[in-house]
Amino acid sequence: MNDQRIQQLFASQLAVANVGVDVFCDAVQAQHVPAVQVDWRPPAGGDVRLAQILAKLQNLPDNLIEKANREGFARMEAGDPEWTGMVYAHEVLPDMDRYTIGHAGPPLTWEEMCGPMQGAVLGAIRYEGLAETDEEALKLIHSGRIRFRPNHNVQCVGPMTGMITWSMPLFRVVNKAFGNVAFCTINEGLGKVMRFGANDASVIARLKWLEQVLAPALHRAVELHGPFNLKVIMAKALSMGDEMHQRNIAASSLFARTVLPSLVRVIDDQKVLGEVTDFITGNDQFFLNLAMAACKSICDTVKEIPYCTLVTAMSRNGTNFGIKISALGDQWFQAPVLMPEGLFFPGYGPEDANPDMGDSAITETYGIGGFTMGASPAVVRFVGAESVQAAMDYTSSMYQITQGSNSQLTIPTMDFRGAPMGIDVRKVVDTGVTPVINTGMAHKKAGVGQVGAGIVRAPMDCFTQALEAFAQSLHLA
Amino acid sequence: MTTKNQVRKNLYFDSVTLMVASSAMRQMEGVINAAVMMGTDHNRDLMTNAGLIGPDTPPFGVNDTVIGVQAQTSQAAEAAIAYFDTFISGKKSAAKTQTQAHATSLPGAKSQYPSTNFAVISVPGRYARAEAEKALGLGLHVLLFSDNVSIQDEVELKEIALEKGLLMMGPDCGTTIINGTALGFANVVRRGKIGLVAAAGTGLQEVTVLIDQLGGGVSQALGTGGRDLKAEVGGRMMSLCLEALRNDPNTQVIVILSKPPAKEVMADMLKQLETVDKPVIAAFLGGDPSMLAGSRVVWADDLEQAAKLAVLAEQGNPIQLPAYDSKKLEHLADTLCAQLLPGQTCLRGLYSGGTLCYETMLLLQKEGISTWSNIALDPAWKLPDGEPSRGDTLLDMGEDFFTNGMPHPMIDFRQRVERMECEAQDDSVAVLLLDCVGGYGTHQDPAGELAPAIQRVKEMAIKAGRELVVIASVTATEGDPQVRSTQIQVLEQAGAVVMPCNAQAARLAACIIRRQRQEGKE
Incomplete structure (x- = not known):
C-alpha cells in the first residue's frame, strides 16, 4: 500500500481548501494555517450528472486536459496579428459564388432569422445586383437559390448581422506567428447600416463606396507602409480606456494616426482623400472590425x-x-x-x-x-x-x-x-x-x-x- | 395573517448559514413560519408545501436565495426579512475584514494557491462525490464532512484515493487532526506520539481530549467515516490510515476507535496489524475482547480506557490499567441520591455527539440498565422518531430526524434545550445526562447555551417539589477556543455535576439509578 503522499502531508505545512460551510475555513485560519474558502455553488444549475462529468475529467490520467x-x-499568447491588406470575398473565400451569403453566428435558415438579419439579407442580395427590389430578393430566397453560411466556418467574422457577400471588401489579417489568415468586413459607421439590418439605397450606396473607393485606397496604403501590427494598437488602446468591443475610440484614433500618413500619399484625388479621412476619423468604432479579425486569427490557432x-x-x-x-x-x-x-x-x-x-x-x-x-x-x-x-x-x-x-x-x-x-x-x-x-x-x-x-x-x-x-x-x- | 416572499438573484449561501438565519427568524415576534433557502427544486417543494411561496413569487433558480415569511402582520414579516439582511451583511463584512482567501472552484483554489494539499468538503450530499473526486484528481487529501453519500460512491472514492495514496476521510467524517491542526469538529490537543484512526467522530474528539487531559499528546488523528469497517467498504481507508501511522516516525502508539468491524474486515485488519511493531490499542465499542484473541492488540472497554492505555504506552509504561476504584463515585452518588424522591428512578440523556450517546448506552447496559434510544443497540429498544421519551432514554440529537432542516446540535442548541424542558416535566426522572462538546467548528460557547436551560429545568423540578440531577461532561481542552475550565465552571454554576469524561458521567448516572431503584424496592 502506497502511503508516500500521506507521509509527505505529515511532513509538510498543511494548506487547506474549504468547500462548503465557511465556519470550517475560519477555524483553520484561526489556527494560523493557510486556508482558502471556495465559494461553492451547485455546478451547472444544480445538475449532479454534470458535476460528476467534471469530476471524471479532473481525474483523467496524465493531466491531458490541463496540458492541452x-x-x-x-x-493565444503567441498570436501576432497583422493587417496585410484588403481583399474581396470572392478572391479568398472557399466555395463562394454570388448567391452565397455569410452571416453572423451559428447556421440558420431564412425562416429562423430575426428581423434585422432578414433585412440585412434582402439588402445584401440587392447590393450584389441579384435583385432590384426586396420582392425579387424574397423570390430568390424562397426558390432556394440563396445559400446561407456562418462566417466563422470560413475564417471570417462580421459584426451584428455580419453580412459577407461576393463583392464585399475584407480586411485581411495574418497571424504572423502561425501564418493563418482571418477576414472581417469594414465597419460602416453608425446610423442606418446593414449590420443593424438597414437596407435602403443609402446603405447600399455606402457599401459600394467602401468596395470601390475606400478598400482600394486602404490596400494601397498597406502596400506602401507594409503590414500594420494590430496587437500593438490593441495593447495601447486598452491602456487608454478602450475595452475594444463597445468602445474603440482610442484604438480607432491610434489606427488613424498610424494609417493616415500612408493614405495621404496614395490618394491623389483631394476629394476622395477628404471622403476617406472623414470616414475613418468620423467613426469611433472603425477599429472594431480589425480587432475582430485579429481575435479571429488568434482564436483559430x-x-x-x-x-x-x-x-x-x-x-x-x-x-x-x-x-x-x-x-x-x-x-x-x-x-x-x-x-x-x-x-x-x-x-x-x-x-x-x-x-x-x-x-x-x-x-x-x-x-x-x-x-x-x-x-x-x-x-x-x-x-x-x-x-x-x-x-x-x-x-x-x-x-x-x-x-x-x-x-x-x-x-x-x-x-x-x-x-x-x-x-x-x-x-x-x-x-x-x-x-x-x-x-x-x-x-x-x-x-x-x-x-x-x-x-x-x-x-x-x-x-x-x-x-x-x-x-x-x-x-x- | 400575511405571507411575504422575496427572491435575491444570484446570491448563494450554504445551507447551515440559511438554517441558522431561518430559525432565528421563526423565533421573532409575530412570525408564524419563515424559511430562507436556495432555489432548488427540492426547496421549492418544501416552501410551497409550507405555504411560504406561491404563484406570485417571482421566478427563481438554483443560484437564487428565496425568502418566505408567514406572519401575523406585514410589519412582522418585513422585520423578519430585514433581520435576514442584517444577518447576511454581518456575515459578508466579517468575511471582508478577515480578507479571507477566496476561490470559486477547487481547481481554481489549487491553481491560485499551489501549496494547497488538503480539502475539507461539506457541500450537500448529492454534490459531495463530484467535489471529492475533483479534490482527489488535484492530488488533495480529503476530509468529506457531507453525509447522504451512497455507499457505492464511498467505495469508488476510496478506490481512487488508494490508487493515488491519498487520504479520503469520510463521507460523514466530522473530525480529524492533521499536523496538530483541528479540522471539522475537532479539538486543540497537545502534540505527541499517539496516532489515532477512528470510524467515530465524537469518539475521536473524546479520546484526543482525554489524552490531552492525561498529559499525553497526539501525532495525527485520522477519521474514516462511519461506514468504513462495514463489509461493503471493507475497511479500505482504515487500512491505509494504519499503514500511514505505522510508517509515521512521529507516531509511537496507535489507537483504533470504531464500532465492531464486519468479521472479514476485522480479520484483514488483525492480519495487517500483525506486522506493526508499535503498541496498538483498540476500542471496538459494543464488541467483545474475544474479537482480539490471538493478537497483540490491546482491548479498551470504552473511550476513557482507550485514552488511558494510550497515554501509558506513550510514556513507556506497561499497558495495563490499575483496578477500578469506585469509592469516590459511590460517595458522590450517595450525596446526590439524598436529594431525590423515591419515585425518581429514570434517566434521560440528550447528546450532540453520537459516539458519546452510544458509549453511555453501552456502559449503562453493562450496569444492567437498558435504554430506549433513536440509535438503540437492540431494535426492540428503538424509540420511534418524534415520540416522547419513556423510561430510560438516550437520544443522539445529531441524527437525521433532528438535523433535517436544522443545524447540527453542536452548533445550534435550540432543539436540545426544548427537549431538556420536556424531560424535566416527567416526575420519574432523576438524572439528566448531557454532553458539552467544544473545539473548532462547534459552538463558541456550548456551556453558555446549556447553562440557562440547566438552571431552568432545576427550578422547574424544585417548583414541582423535587430535585433533578444534571450530569454533564465537557469534551474540550484548555487549548480550545471555548477553554475547558471555563466551560466546566459555567456548567457547575448552573447546578450541573460535571464529570471528567463521558464514561464517568455515565457511570455516575448508573450508580444513582441503581440506588434509586433499590431504594424503591426496600
Whole structure:
C-alpha cells in the first residue's frame, strides 16, 4: 500500500481548501494555517450528472486536459496579428459564388432569422445586383437559390448581422506567428447600416463606396507602409480606456494616426482623400472590425487541439448563441440567445430591442470586450454597468473561467493585471459563471438600426452541451 | 395573517448559514413560519408545501436565495426579512475584514494557491462525490464532512484515493487532526506520539481530549467515516490510515476507535496489524475482547480506557490499567441520591455527539440498565422518531430526524434545550445526562447555551417539589477556543455535576439509578 503522499502531508505545512460551510475555513485560519474558502455553488444549475462529468475529467490520467489547455493558451499568447491588406470575398473565400451569403453566428435558415438579419439579407442580395427590389430578393430566397453560411466556418467574422457577400471588401489579417489568415468586413459607421439590418439605397450606396473607393485606397496604403501590427494598437488602446468591443475610440484614433500618413500619399484625388479621412476619423468604432479579425486569427490557432477544452468561438445570429470548443473542432453548441440589458438611445426601450447578435463576441472569446470592462471606465455608462467598480468586478469574475491572463494586454486600472484569456468550458460549467459580453442592440424591426448598447451573458446551455459532448468523445458520459 | 416572499438573484449561501438565519427568524415576534433557502427544486417543494411561496413569487433558480415569511402582520414579516439582511451583511463584512482567501472552484483554489494539499468538503450530499473526486484528481487529501453519500460512491472514492495514496476521510467524517491542526469538529490537543484512526467522530474528539487531559499528546488523528469497517467498504481507508501511522516516525502508539468491524474486515485488519511493531490499542465499542484473541492488540472497554492505555504506552509504561476504584463515585452518588424522591428512578440523556450517546448506552447496559434510544443497540429498544421519551432514554440529537432542516446540535442548541424542558416535566426522572462538546467548528460557547436551560429545568423540578440531577461532561481542552475550565465552571454554576469524561458521567448516572431503584424496592 502506497502511503508516500500521506507521509509527505505529515511532513509538510498543511494548506487547506474549504468547500462548503465557511465556519470550517475560519477555524483553520484561526489556527494560523493557510486556508482558502471556495465559494461553492451547485455546478451547472444544480445538475449532479454534470458535476460528476467534471469530476471524471479532473481525474483523467496524465493531466491531458490541463496540458492541452496550456498549449491552447500558449498559442493565444503567441498570436501576432497583422493587417496585410484588403481583399474581396470572392478572391479568398472557399466555395463562394454570388448567391452565397455569410452571416453572423451559428447556421440558420431564412425562416429562423430575426428581423434585422432578414433585412440585412434582402439588402445584401440587392447590393450584389441579384435583385432590384426586396420582392425579387424574397423570390430568390424562397426558390432556394440563396445559400446561407456562418462566417466563422470560413475564417471570417462580421459584426451584428455580419453580412459577407461576393463583392464585399475584407480586411485581411495574418497571424504572423502561425501564418493563418482571418477576414472581417469594414465597419460602416453608425446610423442606418446593414449590420443593424438597414437596407435602403443609402446603405447600399455606402457599401459600394467602401468596395470601390475606400478598400482600394486602404490596400494601397498597406502596400506602401507594409503590414500594420494590430496587437500593438490593441495593447495601447486598452491602456487608454478602450475595452475594444463597445468602445474603440482610442484604438480607432491610434489606427488613424498610424494609417493616415500612408493614405495621404496614395490618394491623389483631394476629394476622395477628404471622403476617406472623414470616414475613418468620423467613426469611433472603425477599429472594431480589425480587432475582430485579429481575435479571429488568434482564436483559430487554438482549434482542434485534442483534449483542449478552451472556447474557440462565441457568436450569435440573433436567434441562437453558438460556441465551439477546441477539441471538438467546428461543431456548434447552441442555445437561444439572451436579451442584452443596458441603455437605450432616446425614444427607444427594451420592447424595441432585438436579442443579442453578431460575430463580435470573438473579442470576448479572445479576452477583451466585456472581459476587459475594468480597463474601460468610460464604457461603463454606455453599456449600463452600475459603476466603475462593477466593471472591474465583471473583469475579475472572468478570471474564474479562463485559463490565465494575457501577458501582453494589461489593464492599468487593475494594477496592470493581464486580461483574462482562454475560456475553459469546464470552468464555466463548474462555477456557473458565464462569459460577459458587451454588445450593441439592434432594433428588432429591419432597417431601423442601433437602439442602444448593453451587457449580455452567453447562455449556460451552450457550455453544458459542449462539456457533455466532450465527455462523450472521451467515452466518459 | 400575511405571507411575504422575496427572491435575491444570484446570491448563494450554504445551507447551515440559511438554517441558522431561518430559525432565528421563526423565533421573532409575530412570525408564524419563515424559511430562507436556495432555489432548488427540492426547496421549492418544501416552501410551497409550507405555504411560504406561491404563484406570485417571482421566478427563481438554483443560484437564487428565496425568502418566505408567514406572519401575523406585514410589519412582522418585513422585520423578519430585514433581520435576514442584517444577518447576511454581518456575515459578508466579517468575511471582508478577515480578507479571507477566496476561490470559486477547487481547481481554481489549487491553481491560485499551489501549496494547497488538503480539502475539507461539506457541500450537500448529492454534490459531495463530484467535489471529492475533483479534490482527489488535484492530488488533495480529503476530509468529506457531507453525509447522504451512497455507499457505492464511498467505495469508488476510496478506490481512487488508494490508487493515488491519498487520504479520503469520510463521507460523514466530522473530525480529524492533521499536523496538530483541528479540522471539522475537532479539538486543540497537545502534540505527541499517539496516532489515532477512528470510524467515530465524537469518539475521536473524546479520546484526543482525554489524552490531552492525561498529559499525553497526539501525532495525527485520522477519521474514516462511519461506514468504513462495514463489509461493503471493507475497511479500505482504515487500512491505509494504519499503514500511514505505522510508517509515521512521529507516531509511537496507535489507537483504533470504531464500532465492531464486519468479521472479514476485522480479520484483514488483525492480519495487517500483525506486522506493526508499535503498541496498538483498540476500542471496538459494543464488541467483545474475544474479537482480539490471538493478537497483540490491546482491548479498551470504552473511550476513557482507550485514552488511558494510550497515554501509558506513550510514556513507556506497561499497558495495563490499575483496578477500578469506585469509592469516590459511590460517595458522590450517595450525596446526590439524598436529594431525590423515591419515585425518581429514570434517566434521560440528550447528546450532540453520537459516539458519546452510544458509549453511555453501552456502559449503562453493562450496569444492567437498558435504554430506549433513536440509535438503540437492540431494535426492540428503538424509540420511534418524534415520540416522547419513556423510561430510560438516550437520544443522539445529531441524527437525521433532528438535523433535517436544522443545524447540527453542536452548533445550534435550540432543539436540545426544548427537549431538556420536556424531560424535566416527567416526575420519574432523576438524572439528566448531557454532553458539552467544544473545539473548532462547534459552538463558541456550548456551556453558555446549556447553562440557562440547566438552571431552568432545576427550578422547574424544585417548583414541582423535587430535585433533578444534571450530569454533564465537557469534551474540550484548555487549548480550545471555548477553554475547558471555563466551560466546566459555567456548567457547575448552573447546578450541573460535571464529570471528567463521558464514561464517568455515565457511570455516575448508573450508580444513582441503581440506588434509586433499590431504594424503591426496600
